Amino acid sequence: VQLQASGGGLVQAGGSLSLHCAASGRTFSGSTLAWFRQAPGKEREFVAASWRSSGNTYYADSVKGRFTITRDNAKNTWYLQMNDLRPEDTAVYSCAACPTCIFSSLQNSRQYNYWGQGTLVTVSS
Numbered sequence: 001v002q003l004q005a006s007g008g009g010l011v012q013a014g015g016s017l018s019l020h021c022a023a024s025g026r027t028f029s030g031s032t033l034a035w036f037r038q039a040p041g042k043e044r045e046f047v048a049a050s051w052r053s054s055g056n057t058y059y060a061d062s063v064k065g066r067f068t069i070t071r072d073n074a075k076n077t078w079y080l081q082m083n084d085l086r087p088e089d090t091a092v093y094s095c096a097a098c099p100t101c102i103f104s105s106l107q108n109s110r111q112y113n114y115w116g117q118g119t120l121v122t123v124s125s
Contacts, residue, residue: 001025001114005095008119011085015123019080021095021116028114029053029073032101035080036109037091037121046107047093048080058106063089085123092118 007019019035034049048059048069057069066085071078078095096112105111 003095003097003114003116005093005116005119007080008093008121010122010124013086013123013125015085016081016083017085017121019082019093019095019119019121021078021080023076023097023114027073028076028097028099031097031099032106032112033069033071033078034096034098034106034112035069035093036096036112037089037093038118039088039091042091044094044109046109049106050078051103051106052101060107082121085121087123087125090121090123092120094118 002024004022030053032051035047036044037047038044046060050057050069050071066083068081095116097114098112101111
């Protein structure tokens with residue numbers, strides 16, 4: 001099973017980027033799909049998740065209203081549209097999938113069984 005994240009890059013504050021995570025080796029249509037990020041010197045943190053096949057999405061307070069997670073089950077791919085980017089959004093962004101997550105632990109990275117390699121997002125001021 002492989003998760004391939006892409007779409008990172010350098011952008012000015014206020015700009016936008018779209019991250020993609022393409023999965024292969026198994027189907028994640030019924031899984032919780034998420035994005036996490038890790039800034040230099042900081043712990044990995046939850047960014048956004050799409051809960052199983054409900055279509056419901058959840059966001060960290062710091063990105064609510066600016067980031068949108070979507071999924072395309074037919075393509076086994078999920079996305080993170082990031083708008084109004086800020087320097088504090090600079091981090092390595094990783095996609096993750098969890099077939100058996102419990103809702104109360106949605107933001108807990110240890111629940112996620114499958115991880116992509118990460119893509120760097122740098123926001124300049």
